[in-house]
Amino acid sequence: MLPGTARLSLLSWLVKRRYGAPGITFPYEFSTPPKFLVILPEDPLAALHQVSCLVALAAHFRDAHITVLCQRMATPFFRMLTAVNDFIEYDCRHQYLFSKEFVRIGKAISSERYDMCVLLDHDPPMTLLYLCGQSAAAVRVGFAEACGGAGGYPFLNMQVKPSQKRAYSTDQGLLLASVLGAPAQAKTRWSVAKESVSEVNLLLGEMKIEPASRLVGIDAAYFLRAFGAQWTRSLLKTVQAAVNDVPKGLQANLKPACYLLSYEEPDEKTSEWLGRQGLPVFSDLPASRCAALVHKSEIIIAGATVPFELAVVLRKPVIGILSDSQCTAYCKESDTTQCLTYSDAKRPDQSIIDTVGRHLAALQARLSSVP
Numbered sequence: 001m002l003p004g005t006a007r008l009s010l011l012s013w014l015v016k017r018r019y020g021a022p023g024i025t026f027p028y029e030f031s032t033p034p035k036f037l038v039i040l041p042e043d044p045l046a047a048l049h050q051v052s053c054l055v056a057l058a059a060h061f062r063d064a065h066i067t068v069l070c071q072r073m074a075t076p077f078f079r080m081l082t083a084v085n086d087f088i089e090y091d092c093r094h095q096y097l098f099s100k101e102f103v104r105i106g107k108a109i110s111s112e113r114y115d116m117c118v119l120l121d122h123d124p125p126m127t128l129l130y131l132c133g134q135s136a137a138a139v140r141v142g143f144a145e146a147c148g149g150a151g152g153y154p155f156l157n158m159q160v161k162p163s164q165k166r167a168y169s170t171d172q173g174l175l176l177a178s179v180l181g182a183p184a185q186a187k188t189r190w191s192v193a194k195e196s197v198s199e200v201n202l203l204l205g206e207m208k209i210e211p212a213s214r215l216v217g218i219d220a221a222y223f224l225r226a227f228g229a230q231w232t233r234s235l236l237k238t239v240q241a242a243v244n245d246v247p248k249g250l251q252a253n254l255k256p257a258c259y260l261l262s263y264e265e266p267d268e269k270t271s272e273w274l275g276r277q278g279l280p281v282f283s284d285l286p287a288s289r290c291a292a293l294v295h296k297s298e299i300i301i302a303g304a305t306v307p308f309e310l311a312v313v314l315r316k317p318v319i320g321i322l323s324d325s326q327c328t329a330y331c332k333e334s335d336t337t338q339c340l341t342y343s344d345a346k347r348p349d350q351s352i353i354d355t356v357g358r359h360l361a362a363l364q365a366r367l368s369s370v371p
Contacts, residue, residue, distance in 0.1 A: 033063040034115040037135055039128055040070040040078075041121040042092050044287070046169075047074045048309040049330070050120040051081070051188060053173030057118065058083030060182035067112075069105070069131065076287035077310075080190045102127055109135050116141070118180075119156065120173060129155045141180065143172070168332050188313060196292035203289075207280040213257040216243050216360070217294065219302035221262030221270055221283070223321070226303060227347050229273060236260075236277060238353050239301065242360035256298060263290060263306045299363060301356060304330050312337055319359055321352060 038054055040047040047070055058066055058081075068078055069088040078084055088108065090101055109131055117135040119142035121128055132140055133155040141158040160179050162172045174184045201211040209215070218239060223232040236258075243256035260274050265284035274281045282293060294300060294310045299317040302308035304326040311318035320331050320339045331339040340355055342348035 033065055034061060035112065036061065036064050036066045037109065037112070037114045037117045037137065038066060038068050039117065039119045039121065039124075039132055040068060040074065042071045042125065042128070044071065044074040044077065045304070045306050045309055046121070047071070048077060048306065048313060049169040050173045051078075051313050052170050052184060053120060053177045054078075055081065055083060055185050055188050056174060056177040056182040057180065059185050060177070060180070067114075069109075073287060077291060079288075080192060080291065081188075082191060102131070106131060106134050115139065118142070118176070120176070122162075122172075132156065141176065143176065169329050170332070190314060192292050192295045192314075193288060196288040197296065200289055200292040200296060203282070207259075209257050209259070209280060211296075214298035215293075215296055216256050216258045217261045217282075217297045217300045217302075217307065218258060218279075219263070219300070219305055219307050220260040220274055220277070221264075221266050222303045222305050224270060224273060231347065231353075233277075234350065235301075235353050235356065236279070238357040239360060240279075242357045245361070261293070261300075261302075261307055299360070317363070319356055321348060321356070 036057070038057070040050060040054075054066075054068070058064070065085050066083060067086040067088060068084050069090070070078060071092050072089040073092075075087055075089050078087070088105060090105060112135075114135050114137040116139040117132050117137040119128065119132045119140070122143050122145055124132075124142075132142065139158060140156050141160065142156045144159040144161040160176045162175060177184070204211050204213075204215075216239065218236065220232060220236065223235060240258055243258055257280075259280040259282055260277060262270070262274065262281070262283035263285070266274065271281075271283065274283070282290075285293065290307065291310055291314070294307055294316060295314050297311075297316060299319065300307055300311040301319045301321070302311070303320065304322050308318055308320050309330070310316075315336050317336045318338070320327070320337065322331055322339055322341055323344045324341050325344050327339050327341045331337065333339055338359060340348075340352050342352060
């Protein structure tokens with residue numbers, strides 16, 4: 001349901017009348033210590049794009065008590081951030097306005113007396129808008145397009161309009177943080193739980209993979225869904241050929257080992273196809289294990305998916321195969337991130353696959369120089 005409808009008007013009335021959501025006047029002094037509520041996008045991938053913004057806010061407001069509200073599937077990713085004090089989780093299957101779960105969450109939020117609520121979803125569902133307004137925080141900040149141009153009050157009383165020069169999704173979040181006086185941080189401190197790493201080591205052992213191997217992860221389920229079986233099979237052959245060309249002198253337990261990855265549970269047809277490729281398959285892993293697997297990997301090959309963004313945040317080498325528009329929004333090249341792009345109007349061709357092979361060959365050459 002789009003903002004500006006009778007339903008949104010009703011919510012606006014409820015928030016203003018029943019919960020007394022105030023406007024905002026400056027300068028505003030927070031309580032000591034201040035209490036912040038940060039509402040993340042419900043999509044785990046979109047939520048991960050806001051990690052840098054959350055880290056910047058936590059570093060700038062060092063004394064703040066930060067509570068993150070997010071979809072239950074995304075919570076384990078953000079538990080790896082030491083800056084977050086508390087979590088409020090919800091199940092996206094119950095995300096309609098008057099579900100028991102959201103009524104409970106709304107009551108809990110309204111009783112906390114937060115100083116500031118930050119809504120980091122560009123296109124939030126009505127439930128998240130409602131919870132933002134219901135927080136009754138003196139400062140309720142979000143993106144200008146969050147209310148569809150219908151006006152943010154009373155849900156938001158401070159709106160940030162993304163700059164055209166900052167099309168990259170993470171940069172847009174950092175722009176919002178900078179408006180609040182929080183500069184970007186050079187490093188993101190993530191802590192992948194040792195228990196999760198141990199669990200992944202056991203899974204690797206079950207699949208006859210040495211835990212010390214240099215793992216090469218391929219987001220095959222995404223490629224199969226996006227580009228079809230023939231293209232994905234050609235990619236797998238190219239990747240296997242590159243990683244099997246092991247430089248002389250490389251220790252056996254440090255040789256690369258390929259595996260196929262599916263962040264979400266694949267359907268029966270996809271699962272059967274992945275199983276026929278002769279490579280270990282990791283599918284529907286809990287978020288903590290998925291992060292640990294990416295953390296242990298030497299390189300990730302993925303599209304615009306959660307494994308790609310995890311590799312970016314964890315500063316692991318990643319080759320992203322993205323359309324032009326996806327690359328603009330989700331990829332920023334660095335020493336560890338390389339983006340291979342194709343036109344939005346058509347699928348990637350064989351040249352993209354050949355380029356992946358060349359990147360892997362360069363990686364093998366670098367491995368041979370490691371003592």
